[in-house]
Amino acid sequence: MKNIGLAFFFILLLVGCENDKSFKNSLDKAQISESDIEYFQNLVGDTVLFTVDQSGLRPDAISILNAQVKWLKEKTFLPITIEGHADEQGTREYNLALGARRATAVREFLLAKGIEQDRISIVTYGKERPLRVCSNEECWSKNRRAVTVVGKKIVE
Amino acid sequence: MVRHSVLKLLIIFSFTSILFINFSFVAAQKNDAPQLDMTVNRGVIKPISLAVPSFIKESGANSIISRELAKVISNNLDSTGLFKSIPQSAYVSMPLSFNTPVQFSDWSIINADVLVMGSVGLKPDGRLEVKFRLWDVSQQKEIGKGKQYFTNSESWRRISHKISDTIYTRVTGEGAYFDSRVVFVSETGPKDNRTKRLAIMDQDGANFRLLKHPPSLVIAPRFSPTSNKIIFTGYETGKPRVYLMDLSSEEITSLPELKGMSFAPRFSANGKQIVLSMTENGNTDIFINTLSTGVKRRLTTNNAIDTAPSFSPDGKSIVFESDRGGGQQLYIISTQGGDAKRISFGKGRYATPVWSPRGDLIAFTKIKEGKFHIGVMRVDGTKERLLTTSFLDEGPAWAPNGRVLMFFRETPGRAGAPSIYSIDISGRNLRKIKTSSFASDPNWSPILN
Numbered sequence: 001m002k003n004i005g006l007a008f009f010f011i012l013l014l015v016g017c018e019n020d021k022s023f024k025n026s027l028d029k030a031q032i033s034e035s036d037i038e039y040f041q042n043l044v045g046d047t048v049l050f051t052v053d054q055s056g057l058r059p060d061a062i063s064i065l066n067a068q069v070k071w072l073k074e075k076t077f078l079p080i081t082i083e084g085h086a087d088e089q090g091t092r093e094y095n096l097a098l099g100a101r102r103a104t105a106v107r108e109f110l111l112a113k114g115i116e117q118d119r120i121s122i123v124t125y126g127k128e129r130p131l132r133v134c135s136n137e138e139c140w141s142k143n144r145r146a147v148t149v150v151g152k153k154i155v156e
Numbered sequence: 157m158v159r160h161s162v163l164k165l166l167i168i169f170s171f172t173s174i175l176f177i178n179f180s181f182v183a184a185q186k187n188d189a190p191q192l193d194m195t196v197n198r199g200v201i202k203p204i205s206l207a208v209p210s211f212i213k214e215s216g217a218n219s220i221i222s223r224e225l226a227k228v229i230s231n232n233l234d235s236t237g238l239f240k241s242i243p244q245s246a247y248v249s250m251p252l253s254f255n256t257p258v259q260f261s262d263w264s265i266i267n268a269d270v271l272v273m274g275s276v277g278l279k280p281d282g283r284l285e286v287k288f289r290l291w292d293v294s295q296q297k298e299i300g301k302g303k304q305y306f307t308n309s310e311s312w313r314r315i316s317h318k319i320s321d322t323i324y325t326r327v328t329g330e331g332a333y334f335d336s337r338v339v340f341v342s343e344t345g346p347k348d349n350r351t352k353r354l355a356i357m358d359q360d361g362a363n364f365r366l367l368k369h370p371p372s373l374v375i376a377p378r379f380s381p382t383s384n385k386i387i388f389t390g391y392e393t394g395k396p397r398v399y400l401m402d403l404s405s406e407e408i409t410s411l412p413e414l415k416g417m418s419f420a421p422r423f424s425a426n427g428k429q430i431v432l433s434m435t436e437n438g439n440t441d442i443f444i445n446t447l448s449t450g451v452k453r454r455l456t457t458n459n460a461i462d463t464a465p466s467f468s469p470d471g472k473s474i475v476f477e478s479d480r481g482g483g484q485q486l487y488i489i490s491t492q493g494g495d496a497k498r499i500s501f502g503k504g505r506y507a508t509p510v511w512s513p514r515g516d517l518i519a520f521t522k523i524k525e526g527k528f529h530i531g532v533m534r535v536d537g538t539k540e541r542l543l544t545t546s547f548l549d550e551g552p553a554w555a556p557n558g559r560v561l562m563f564f565r566e567t568p569g570r571a572g573a574p575s576i577y578s579i580d581i582s583g584r585n586l587r588k589i590k591t592s593s594f595a596s597d598p599n600w601s602p603i604l605n
Contacts, residue, residue, distance in 0.1 A: 055438075081394075088566075091507035091521050091550050092375065092597070093420040093433065094477065094484060096396060097440035097461040100417060104438025123395040124417060124435070128373055133347040135547070135568035154394040 035075070037150050044071045048106065050144040052089070055101035057109060065106065068148055069113040076116070079153035082106045084124045085131075087140035092126060099124030106146045121154040201584070203240035204327060206233055207268040207293075209247060212254050214277030217284070221312050222276050225286065228316035229272060232334045232360060233323060235578075236560075237585035242266055254287060263293045270299070272323060276312075283308060286315045290323055300326045313362060314604070321603070331514075331557030334359060337601045338553075338562065339377040339386050340576060342366060343594035347572055354388060356403070359555075359600070361590045368406045375419065376551070376597040377401075381427045383601040389419040398432055413450045424467045425513075431455075431474055433463040442476055444491060455493055466510045466518075467491075468535075475499070475509040475518055486520060486537070499537030508551055511535075513602070514558035517581065521550045521563075530563045532581055543583045547572075553600045562589070564596040 048061035084103030086095035103122040132139035233239035254275040274288040321332030342355040377388035421432035460480035504524030574596035
């Protein structure tokens with residue numbers, strides 16, 4: 001499963017190359033070490049997706065979060081902020097509350113798997129920070145997300 | 157032929173940099189019964205035909221102001237959909253002096269129902285002197301009494317709004333709303349990288365100004381009842397938090413007693429309390445915060461999302477949205493706490509309820525079958541009426557007189573962006589408010605002092 005993911009990542013990089021220079025840059029980029037944050041973002045997966053109006057963790061989210069836990073346990077010095085997001089199909093305030101629910105669902109999972117409580121902050125952005133901008137399910141499904149940002153801590 | 161009453165200049169306002177309003181006089185005017193009947197045929201209002209000649213130029217005044225005073229009044233009254241200005245090119249005569257008798261035949265021949273006569277002069281101390289009288293053309297008599305204003309010359313627009321309010325109130329019997337401002341969020345940049353800034357403008361879109369604040373995300377500013385402060389949600393610390401801004405100094409203070417994430421704040425009608433929602437451990441509930449003491453009181457306690465609270469004008473109740481019953485619906489709870497009573501029961505999801513300043517209606521956003529609507533219902537949940545429909549209409553805000561709503565409409569897709577609209581609570585007269593950037597989250601001030 002992980003190998004397929006890696007292969008797919010390399011294919012994406014190759015497809016994206018239009019000249020020799022960027023091809024070289026991409027190769028350099030591809031040789032990221034397992035301890036890099038970039039590795040966590042792209043190969044472990046920093047983002048989990050949610051069903052419309054739901055904050056329950058789906059099976060696809062749980063497998064990503066298990067991988068996150070494995071990686072995070074080796075980097076005990078890194079703080080984490082979990083950002084919760086919603087798609088544009090709801091009102092502003094409700095989506096803020098929904099994003100908070102989603103971020104909290106991820107936080108609860110990480111805590112249950114033994115990640116230290118004082119490493120984790122959460123924040124909701126509601127529908128304020130869409131990743132994709134089309135107005136149909138293709139984009140909405142990518143915007144209903146919780147992102148685990150490593151190295152970021154919100155100071156109260 | 158013309159019954160010409162002696163002009164009674166009842167009030168002489170003294171203006172410094174800020175307009176000073178004599179409230180006792182305004183109150184006396186409120187007792188004037190509407191002087192004209194609006195004709196309603198098959199649900200279509202026949203607008204009142206209005207003549208507003210350029211104000212008569214008296215000593216020292218410039219002709220730009222004399223024209224613009226009339227123009228702003230025409231625009232204001234036309235924007236209600238209840239009046240229709242006759243173009244000045246159709247006039248058969250122009251008044252030459254403020255005190256000469258009105259030639260009613262010149263105005264009845266172009267079918268004017270109402271004539272607004274005004275004059276503007278510049279005093280030696282630099283102040284403007286503005287006078288106006290309102291005439292019923294068919295009855296050949298004055299509606300109400302003449303008024304006179306003094307102001308510094310930069311404030312001429314506000315005089316136009318005050319005169320518009322007087323005309324609107326005398327003719328329709330409804331409360332005033334033109335001398336008011338709107339705070340909102342000005343939006344620039346692409347949809348996936350928007351910059352949001354707090355901004356303020358006059359009700360008609362004039363005098364647009366960005367407010368100073370840290371560059372982080374801001375959401376939904378709302379006026380204090382005296383219009384000198386706003387409360388809003390900002391991300392300066394990295395998470396949503398409620399902040400107060402003094403509008404004269406643009407100084408920002410946070411409410412230190414808040415924990416976790418806080419958002420959706422609104423003032424009570426007396427300005428002493430703020431109701432807001434706060435999220436702790438993923439659960440969002442309603443709290444009341446007393447500004448003078450900083451004491452925070454929890455109002456709801458369940459596991460549902462309780463947010464978007466709004467005070468009733470008498471300060472006794474709060475309407476909010478909650479998904480405690482499954483989907484988003486509207487509930488009313490006493491500010492003393494206790495059980496919340498559900499008031500919305502239709503199909504779809506109800507959100508962002510806002511109590512009318514008159515106390516009679518609640519405006520809301522409704523999401524039904526993939527469409528968004530702005531609607532109103534009575535406080536007991538009956539007589540629901542949807543006023544708009546689109547891909548995304550959201551966030552109604554009441555005009556000070558409780559007869560008009562502003563909201564924002566966002567268009568779909570990659571280039572999708574929000575604009576502010578207004579609509580009459582009858583469902584008529586949908587209008588886009590011109591802004592120099594994308595604009596969302598409007599909030600309407602009370603009538604200014």
